[in-house]
Structures are given as C-alpha cells and as structure tokens.
Amino acid sequence: MGHHSCCNKQKVKRGLWSPEEDEKLVNYITTYGHGCWSSVPKHAGLQRCGKSCRLRWINYLRPDLKRGSFSPQEAALIIELHSILGNRWAQIAKHLPGRTDNEVKNFWNSSIKKKIMSQEYHARAMSGFGDHRHHLMAHHPNNHLVVEDGSFFSLLGNPNIILPPPQQHPGHQLSLPPTTSTLPGMQGLLHVNDNFELSDRSDHLTIDPFLSSHDPFLVFWNNLPRDVDPSGPIQSFEFENTGSINANSGFMFPSYENPGEMPVMPKLCDNAEEISYCNLTSMDSSSSSTRSLPTGICPSEYSLIPNPQMDRQTFVDGVMLRLSTNGIPFTMNPSVATTIAATRMEPGILADPEPPN
DNA sequence: AATCTTAGCAACCGCTCGAAA
C-alpha cells in the first residue's frame, strides 16, 4: 500500500504537523493563496505532499473554522441532516458553518452514532434538547404563523414536500396519495393523530416533540381553509380550533403525479412579491380539495448561505422568516426554521435566470 | 503505580469526478 502518487515523487513527512509547519503553510496561503495544491509544499518550504497540505488547511488551519465542541443545536442538525443525506459528510458540513466534513464525521462516529442507537437519546435529540413541546401559534387577524421554541427541527425535512419545478407542471397540480404509508421515511407520521393535541387556546397548537421533526408546516396546511382560491386576491383566513387534527381528514404529504419527477429546492427570492405558489389537490377522500403551497421562500431579512450545490439551505441568523402562502403572509422564527430541505435542486431554481444573450 | 481500554481526533488512503491536454 503505497502513498498517493503525489507523495511518491519526493520524500515527504507524514504524521502530525508541527507548529512550524503550520506557520509555514498559513503564511504561504494567506499571502499567495493555495492555487495548485501540489505546488504548495514546494513554495511554502514544506516536506509534505500537496494533499496533506490541503487537508491540514481545510480541516485545521482555515481561519473560518469554529472549533470547540458541537452545540446541541448542531448535533440535532447533524442528526436531522444525516437522516436525509446519509454519510454525505461534506454535504452535511456545508450546513454547519465553521465545521468540516472530517469534524462532522468524527463527531458522528465517536459520539452521535452510539447515542442515537438508544431510543432515549433519539427522543431527546428530536425534542430539541430543551422545552419538551413545540408550539405553533397562529395569530389572527395578522395571519402570522409563529413557531415558538428555540429548538431545532426542519420545516421541510420531508423530501416529498418539495415541489417539482413549475415548468414541468404547467398547472402546478400535484396529486396526493390516499395514504402516506408508502412514502419513504414517513412511517412515523402515521402516528400523528395520536400525538397532536390542541391546547385550551383556540389558536394554539401543541405538538408532541418526538414527532415535531416532521414538518410543522403540515400542521399549518392542515389548518388552512379548504376553499382558498389561489388565483384570487390576497385574503385572510382564520386559524381555527377544529378539534383534534386528523391525519386522515386532509392531505398530509404531497407526492408526485410522476414518481420519476425530481423534487426541487423551494425557490429563493429576494422579496416577497416573487413568491410563487403551487396548488395541492387532495385525492384521499371522496371529495377533492385544493390548497395552495408556497414554493418560494423569502430570505430577505436573513443570512442565507446560497449554494447551488447544496441539497439544503441553512438559515444562519435572523429574526423572523417571512413566508407566504396563497398571498397570505406569515412569519416563522428561523431559530426553528433552521433548514429548508430538498433532495435535489434543479439548476436555475436558486439563482436568478441568466439574462438572454 | 502499572496496565488495559476507550473516546476523540488528526491524518492518511483509495477512490471518483471533472477539466485539460
């Protein structure tokens, strides 16, 4: 088992880096940039291979690294992302500013992996390490939906929730399956009936934290009026106490008319006016109903890391996340709305369209 | 106190991918 090809050409040092080596590498890269990594050790005066230099810089010397132990929020995010992305550490790390894929991988293998095996830890992680209940509150008449609670869970963690690109759906129509049981990763959601309950406040909904990672958005949808006209003017609605939420009474999770269609990232736009909508047609009961689902997310007030390569977009800071459905604005606390997820992203969905030549 | 075990972490290795020749 020999060294990498770039390491065979010269005598290279291996093993831990000395402070002197670190200093040489930092001085060189901060002055000249890394350029071609294979030429870095020569120019920096290091007896290392370029690959080793690259790794040392990326995983340890980069100035934007966070260091230190992972916060509970980061741990919860890693768990959430891993449940969707699997061992794609680089993808996961992209959503953790200042963390490297190596760091996330080590943390997972040395810490989370074992703990998550136990049901107890799993429940704790999903509960957000804090308050044991999440709260969704709809404030009428301002039509603001506020998710209270500083803990983490995903808004759109369900890949099935992401809409196909509009160009593939001129009518923006999605059909919903009669049951969610066949949707991947949705097993737990069938228990939603048993764990959702309404508090004594008519506009106050309490969700069992163990299931809260499953899209509070859906709770919101389930309480949207059924007679919304997506083509009509902006209208208000009431978020009513309709009794217990019945997962069977309305649609839960959108599927795709064509299973081969790719889910896409919600469109990100610069202002609320650009938010667009899709209709969802429920076909799980004798009478169909149509609701409007926002396909646009307005991040104008927030620090968003846009990256076309990302599978998910992470909100880093911010006060409130302004969303809108069917022309009806509402806000969400981004400390809760940590991630907006999608399994795939179509080119051009995130970025502004190229101007015509 | 000595030895063994374990956890955490840094670094390495082999592989894939994409760009360039």
Add this chain to the structure above:
DNA sequence: CTTTCGAGCGGTTGCTAAGAT
C-alpha cells in the same frame, strides 16, 4: 476518445489522553 492530473470525498487508521481495572 483517451489519458493525465488535481481536487474532493468517505472510509479507515493510528496516535494520544483520559478513564477503568
């Protein structure tokens, strides 16, 4: 089209320190 090379990724190894025996 094929080859080469660099960058990046995920799996794995190996070192060190702390804890257990």
